[in-house]
Amino acid sequence: xxxxxxxxxxxxxxxxxxxxxxxxxxxxxxxxxxxxxxxxxxxxxxxxxxxxxxxxxxxxxxxxxxxxxxxxxxxxxxxxxxxxxxxxxxxxxxxxxxxxxxxxxxxxxxxxxxxxxxxxxxxxxxxxxxxxxxxxxxxxxxxxxxxxxxxxxxxxxxxxxxxxxxxxxxxxxxxxxxxxxxxxxxxxxxxxxxxxxxxxxxxxxxxxxxxxxxxxxxxxxxxxxxxxxxxxxxxxxxxxxxxxxxxxxxxxxxxxxxxxxxxxxxxxxxxxxxxxxxxxxxxxxxxxxxxxxxxxxxxxxxxxxxxxxxxxxxxxxxxxxxxxxxxxxxxxxxxxxxxxxxxxxxxxxxxxxxxxxxxxxxxxxxxxxxxxxxxxxxxxxxxxxxxxxxxxxxxxxxxxxxxxxxxxxxxxxxxxxxxxxxxxxxxxxxxxxxxxxxxxxxxxxxxxxxxxxxxxxxxxxxxxxxxxxxxxxxxxxxxxxxxxxxxxxxxxxxxxxxxxxxxxxxxxxxxxxxxxxxxxxxxxxxxxxxxxxxxxxxxxxxxxxxxxxxxxxxxxxxxxxxxxxxxxxxxxxxxxxxxxxxxxxxxxxxxxxxxxxxxxxxxxxxxxxxxxxxxxxxxxxxxxxxxxxxxxxxxxxxxxxxxxxxxxxxxxxxxxxxxxxxxxxxxxxxxxxxxxxxxxxxxxxxxxxxxxxxxxxxxxxxxxxxxxxxxxxxxxxxxxxxxxxxx
Ligand code: GLA
Numbered sequence: 238x239x240x241x242x243x244x245x246x247x248x249x250x251x252x253x254x255x256x257x258x259x260x261x262x263x264x265x266x267x268x269x270x271x272x273x274x275x276x277x278x279x280x281x282x283x284x285x286x287x288x289x290x291x292x293x294x295x296x297x298x299x300x301x302x303x304x305x306x307x308x309x310x311x312x313x314x315x316x317x318x319x320x321x322x323x324x325x326x327x328x329x330x331x332x333x334x335x336x337x338x339x340x341x342x343x344x345x346x347x348x349x350x351x352x353x354x355x356x357x358x359x360x361x362x363x364x365x366x367x368x369x370x371x372x373x374x375x376x377x378x379x380x381x382x383x384x385x386x387x388x389x390x391x392x393x394x395x396x397x398x399x400x401x402x403x404x405x406x407x408x409x410x411x412x413x414x415x416x417x418x419x420x421x422x423x424x425x426x427x428x429x430x431x432x433x434x435x436x437x438x439x440x441x442x443x444x445x446x447x448x449x450x451x452x453x454x455x456x457x458x459x460x461x462x463x464x465x466x467x468x469x470x471x472x473x474x475x476x477x478x479x480x481x482x483x484x485x486x487x488x489x490x491x492x493x494x495x496x497x498x499x500x501x502x503x504x505x506x507x508x509x510x511x512x513x514x515x516x517x518x519x520x521x522x523x524x525x526x527x528x529x530x531x532x533x534x535x536x537x538x539x540x541x542x543x544x545x546x547x548x549x550x551x552x553x554x555x556x557x558x559x560x561x562x563x564x565x566x567x568x569x570x571x572x573x574x575x576x577x578x579x580x581x582x583x584x585x586x587x588x589x590x591x592x593x594x595x596x597x598x599x600x601x602x603x604x605x606x607x608x609x610x611x612x613x614x615x616x617x618x619x620x621x622x623x624x625x626x627x628x629x630x631x632x633x634x635x636x637x638x639x640x641x642x643x644x645x646x647x648x649x650x651x652x653x654x655x656x657x658x659x660x661x662x663x664x665x666x667x668x669x670x671x672x673x674x675x676x677x678x679x680x681x682x683x684x685x686x687x688x689x690x691x692x693x694x695x696x697x698x699x700x701x702x703x704x705x706x707x708x709x710x711x712x713x714x715x716x717x718x719x720x721x722x723x724x725x726x727x728x729x730x731x732x733x734x735x736x737x738x739x740x741x742x743x744x745x746x747x748x749x750x751x752x753x754x755x756x757x758x759x760x761x762x763x764x765x766x767x768x769x770x771x772x773x774x775x776x777x778x779x780x781x782x783x784x785x786x787x788x789x790x791x792x793x794x795x796x797x798x799x800x801x802x803x804x805x806x807x808x809x810x811x812x813x814x815x816x817x818x819x820x821x822x823x824x825x826x827x828x829x830x831x832x833x834x835x836x837x838x839x840x841x842x843x844x845x846x847x848x849x850x851x852x853x854x855x856x857x858x859x860x861x862x863x864x865x866x867x868x869x870x871x872x873x874x875x876x877x878x879x880x881x882x883x884x885x886x887x888x889x890x891x892x893x894x895x896x897x898x899x900x901x902x903x904x905x906x907x908x909x910x911x912x913x914x915x916x917x918x919x920x921x922x923x924x925x926x927x928x929x930x931x932x933x934x935x936x937x938x939x940x941x942x943x944x945x946x947x948x949x950x951x952x953x954x955x956x957x958x959x960x961x962x963x964x
Contacts, residue, residue, distance in 0.1 A: 275330030401452030408442030434704030437753025573823035603645025631696030773801030810956030
């Protein structure tokens with residue numbers, strides 16, 4: 238046996254090339270080219286990837302979208318299909334490419350067709366002026382019967398990476414542990430970051446990564462790729478690393494991202510179109526500050542509803558009362574919330590159920606009529622109290638869910654997601670099957686009727702407190718039950734979009750047992766999300782830090798609570814660095830605590846435009862070992878954190894610094910926080926610890942930039958806030 242001959246690396250005959258497809262994302266990009274055989278190749282990727290030249294035979298470049306059964310039997314593929322005739326191989330060739338739109342708003346489509354089968358695949362790329370690229374794939378076919386998709390990634394780039402390449406992944410142990418930051422080296426083998434559970438998959442793992450292909454990066458230095466899968470269901474990001482043959486050469490990485498196809502093979506009928514989730518990503522050569530700025534710009538422009546509108550200061554009753562309230566208790570809370578200066582009073586779980594009052598989480602989901610015992614004058618009565626106190630009214634719903642103990646379940650036991658087995662309960666409840674159009678109409682109607690019962694309602698918190706455990710829908714035939722995982726996301730988005738369209742002026746908070754639905758796909762129908770049920774400010778500093786790499790602070794609801802029993806000035810200062818709110822029993826807060834809250838509300842008023850719409854600059858990381866002596870792979874995370882938000886014109890800024898708990902580390906010593914990015918003029922600086930001490934100073938811009946603000950932490954769980962205004 239002889240080795241099969243490889244093509245010789247000669248300079249290609251240009252006649253063999255189709256026109257290169259150059260994707261200029263703004264400061265980075267890539268080039269695709271069809272080789273002589275029509276296979277789409279990735280010629281360049283990275284900061285100059287869009288201007289790459291083809292200087293060897295294009296067949297030596299990696300395939301841009303490998304399929305199962307094409308040239309590389311040693312790597313996984315982006316697309317794996319069983320065709321109508323049972324064949325399992327797919328070989329795609331370029332049919333054509335099209336381009337529309339202006340620079341920064343381009344839409345590029347490369348159309349591929351199978352050599353043999355009547356299968357068409359479109360690779361879609363959309364640019365955005367921020368430098369974030371959106372990529373997705375659309376699959377259609379005209380085969381003589383249905384085909385089955387086993388792998389359907391949204392993108393599959395090839396990268397050369399350093400031995401020291403690093404990955405940051407975000408995900409923890411589950412509920413109350415969202416956004417946990419883990420930095421790891423990328424070793425040979427496949428690192429698979431997959432999520433499961435369908436309805437609230439991001440409780441386990443946020444569908445985002447940061448990748449430093451050349452080794453560790455910092456805020457202002459090094460190559461960084463930031464990526465987000467905009468999908469409200471199970472996702473998968475796989476990093477398949479191969480060792481370099483010798484130390485002089487880089488390792489190779491195949492990065493795949495999209496919906497998680499495990500258990501979710503998709504049966505596609507002829508003429509139907511399968512659209513993969515959009516994956517958004519960007520590449521910076523100068524550190525994470527740039528990837529963050531780009532993601533924030535892109536999120537505001539392409540994802541968020543009403544990005545220009547300041548988010549309200551929400552006072553919620555959940556942690557204050559849980560299910561234990563009546564109209565009188567709410568009146569007290571509303572009056573106190575209004576007295577403090579809140580914008581919205583949000584009535585959480587427990588307000589509904591007539592045959593089965595909702596006094597705990599065992600009953601009533603599905604029965605969305607107010608509980609007449611707790612609320613004798615209905616929701617309208619509570620909304621009226623809010624109106625009398627000049628505060629807006631908001632309400633909590635969980636429209637996709639049902640408790641077996643409910644009138645809805647008695648009427649429609651067939652409306653739940655389940656297979657032949659007895660469905661499993663999770664938080665005592667079942668998920669409604671939103672694949673039924675009737676169920677979607679019911680769920681949208683829950684929001685309609687709830688708002689109609691208190692027409693001054695202007696804010697809704699939409700919750701979903703369980704995963705999918707019995708994945709089957711009566712709407713799916715026996716041979717396509719596994720379509721559920723994809724179709725469920727689409728049906729849910731259809732429902733959410735109906736609600737958003739019917740109630741364009743209602744502000745919507747997205748919640749799923751905390752941050753179980755924090756993805757850029759689902760967020761399109763909402764204004765903000767509940768970042769996590771975990772509101773311990775020490776944990777929240779780290780969660781908000783991580784989340785802020787992808788989402789602007791306007792999206793991250795952060796409420797002052799008693800979680801962790803931390804000092805009130807510290808808890809308030811942490812909430813002030815995101816979308817500020819309060820979730821406390823205001824009847825029992827002490828006079829001192831009320832003073833802290835009052836001052837916090839004043840600071841929120843002065844700084845919310847900066848926090849929600851300014852540019853985030855991170856100064857001291859609470860999730861990575863602090864720089865300085867003792868730093869190294871085994872060093873503890875810093876016990877300090879500092880971040881700033883700057884106005885676009887640099888006339889104003891707000892800076893937050895936190896000393897966390899635990900043994901004193903680098904965050905507990907006096908330190909300086911240089912503020913790059915401020916102007917050179919003098920700034921009025923107002924500094925407060927929220928404990929009654931406020932000082933005023935004038936500091937020159939040059940000094941702020943070089944020496945920085947001086948901070949000597951008062952001890953564990955303390956904070957300082959500086960407000961800067963150019964003189
Ligand atoms: C979930 C949410 C909480 C609260 C409760 C109510 O856990 O994340 O904020 O609304 O449900 O049951």
